[in-house]
Amino acid sequence: MQPLVLTLCLMGAAALIAVPLGIGLATALAGCGGGRLGTTVRRIAITMLFVLIALPLYVHAAAWEATAGKFGWLPLMQTSGNRFWFGGFPATAWIHGISGSAWVSLAILWAWQRLPRSLSDQGRMDLTPFRQWWVIALPAAAPAIATAGLWVMLIAGTEMTVADLYGVRTLADTIYLQYAFDPHWKPILQACVTPLLVGIPILWLIDRKLALPSRPTLGTTPWWSDDVSAGQSTRWPITTRISASLALAGLLLFLVAIPLISLLVKGGIVVRAADASVPTVPAGRYAWSWERFGITMSDAFSTFSAEYQWTFVIGIAVAVTATPLALIAAWWANGSQLRSRIGAGIALVLMLLPGPVVGMAVIFLFHNRGEWLDSLYQRSIVPTVIACLPRSLPATYFVLRVGYRMLDAKPTEAARSEGGTSWQIFARVELPRLFPVIFIAALVAATVATADVPSTLVILPPGMTTVGTRTFALLHSGVRYQVAGLTLGFLIFVALFAILCPLLYKRVWRNRVR
Template sequence: MISLPAFRSKLPFAAAAFVALAALLACGERVRGITLNTLYLAVAVALVAVPAGMLVALLLTKTNLPGRRILLAAFGVLLFVPLYLHAAAWQAALGVSGWLTPPGNGLDSWAWIDGWRGTIWIHSIAAMPWVVCLVAAATRRTNGEAEAAASLSAPPWRVLWSITLPSLRPTIAIATLWTIVGVAVEMTVTDFFQIRTFAEEVYTVAATGGFQTDKPLDDYAPQSPWLMNISLAAGTLLLATIAFTILLSVYRYLREFADRPSSRTWRWELRRGGRWGAGSLVLLVLLAILGLPILALIYKTGLGAQQTSDGWQRVWMLSELRAELSRAPGSHYREALQSLKLGLAVASAVTLLGIAIGWRFRTARRWPVVLLCLLSLALAVPGPVLGLIVIRLLNHSYDSHLYWLTQLYDQTLLAPWLVQSVRLLPVASMAMAAGFAGVPTALIETARVEGARWHQQLLRIAFPLTWRTVLATWLMTFALSIGELAATILVMPPGRPTLAIHLFNLLHYGVEDQVSAVALLLLGLLMLIATAVVAIVGWRRST
């Protein structure tokens, strides 16, 4: 028999599963096909990234691995590398005409990074750091006393299997769903390799005037744009229910552990050979994720023509590497300036809103269902779909009384600011909610009894304790804004694009010296910001 409280706790998840199934059935035949294609890709990525990420996280947090803090911080830095940079780096290494690709031409050329294989690999590489960081954060809340007691009568591997892993099941589920949603809402990699997914389909047909629905729907409701787009809405609702499950699980997790202190961590004391073997494995994974692609970009950037006895040949030269890196900032500074302006505006807006929403999550007496639903939609709407929605909202004809919105749409960064703010608001809100979870409930209740309002509690109690989290959230959203592409590419006004859009367009012509130089500089900037965020978060935990 299931108790009534247990039944009530599982009811939202059952309702989400029912809505997801109904949304899938409501999709038209074509939209259902690309939606199932999307889920196939997402599940394949999860099957690769989640087990590998779990293993790395357990090695870094549950063993006496040498240099585990530095290695974990390196995985935290990788969270900020956008998908198109992963794609550029791996194409430079193992794509057509890549550094390690066997020579060939025309139909005889072969590349390991191509098609479904390349799409799954690049998405898995990008998702693995998220899994590592989520599972590593959850291990700080496992029952260390129970693990230590069990280790007295059982081998360490059995302690991990019977105590540690069962306590991590909710986090593993969150990491899996996060991976699925992250793959489903992106079109960057699928556009490179021409894989038909939900977001890719919308992006591909956006230039033709909108999303074409199935013929039966067109016949039944030729005059109703809402009914004609019911398949599009149903596919988006399917992803939103998955996102709702993620956010609800995170919210419940933060509420449950808000005032619970971290217990003493139990670790598997590996012997010297095992320590260095496990450390080499983690370091190998880290080098495979980032080291090999960076070396490939450096190699492609430094390629130049040199005359030899056999004629002109392409060879790697340090002077060519220096020249390309020095020319890249001057050649692309206008695009970089656009990215910086947009990033400053987006980061400031979503951080302020994220503070308010995160504090609402911390102090709400009941489940904030409406907020969770809105954030789920913002998280799950594919970037191209969000771009189309904003175009419909801002783009009006000359004789419309809303034409002034069109002028803002054409002449300012309002549209890209809006789509990026919507996309990054769930991330900022959850980051601030995690920070506010460390504010003691006793202080909040005392202030509430003394008559302090919510904004007074926030400014006088929460902010002094969490200002480092606020700074880290701002830097994080700033870096993510610079790297955002899927929604921004459809709404960027005429003129100079952002650096992300400019680089994405160049990548379609191959990863050559100039493109590699831009990718290296942008990667260096994002990793510098990410290092600052990781340092701030680490400083907060150590103080």
């Protein structure tokens, strides 16, 4: 009963942190206005929020440990290094809430962009900006807020990486510690049913309140826009813009910049003991050194080169496997409301499975099931790729479903009127236009796979470790310099990948249209 209570408490605490922060972020983003400067600021901020979502939870844990953990720079800079509050249940809820606030804010922005133009125009003529937010915008975003809040709760209830790090014995963590190799039906059933009770309202909200139309909705405009009909000008007050921009900068600094800077600080911090001879640092004091930072990063790339390689190999393998399967599923669900509901339900159920349960299922399928399967289990990444699919496949499927909904229906209807079969329409009409979305879906699949530590902890072949599993082990053992270097190195690779992908995409797309 205690793991169940802790799981429910963690889900509620994560939502209580994420929802107010998400509303504040979305409100600050809207308050920047609709001019050129406001649009630019909003694009930069939204990009940072997407980065916050894409970062695995173990990266968030490493960053906040470097900030306020037992050996973080904040406690070390105090008079006593033992003064730290970041640990246990509060730290677990905090990390889930900070990560989930990006989901909430982006969901609210999405809901606000779907407001009818007539409603937003009328509000701008009759109401002040605050009244617009309170009377129109906030109630209109209520279903999106509820859905995102429930989604944050689901992640907190099924993810055990952070909970295990801080000793919060949730249902998922209990399965990982006690039942991974000795299954028992009762805790497994509780761990699977509890998130399902939260997931059912999400399906209802998506189906009833947040369902996308079959075609892009025309005649809508964001309620923060300065452009109104009938040539009337109702620009947002300059004080509102300045206040919103300052609030946005402060929130993003708190959520993104401080953890990143903390990793940089932790990678180069120098400690001199009372009997040590470090001329540049007084005894018992702390300082930051470029030399120490360079050593940390050099050690990270040399010591953990295998972890980086295996992480990217697994990410690419999962992307290659999940993208075609998700594309077939999205094609099957397209054009039928019933099939779309079935696909969404199956995808959500797969995502609700706790990672340790998925790992146990893969072990059951491969271990001691014959020489061939046992060889795959011990000497290949096939079981690891399969274990990552329950998370990667649904995410890829939802991206492709959104891509399908954004397609113009006229070419498809024209091809159907000419007698084209479903396969011909898919191969010759829909697939070429879906290529950009397929590229994004593959990237999402790889990103989710690199973050899926709970499913892979118990099934990685002997001698193989990833960035996630190595970071998980180092955080548990109290190593700090290596964690900072490993995490920063991974972030460098992610940044390079994010820069190269658009360039490669443009070149490939240019070659395809010639």
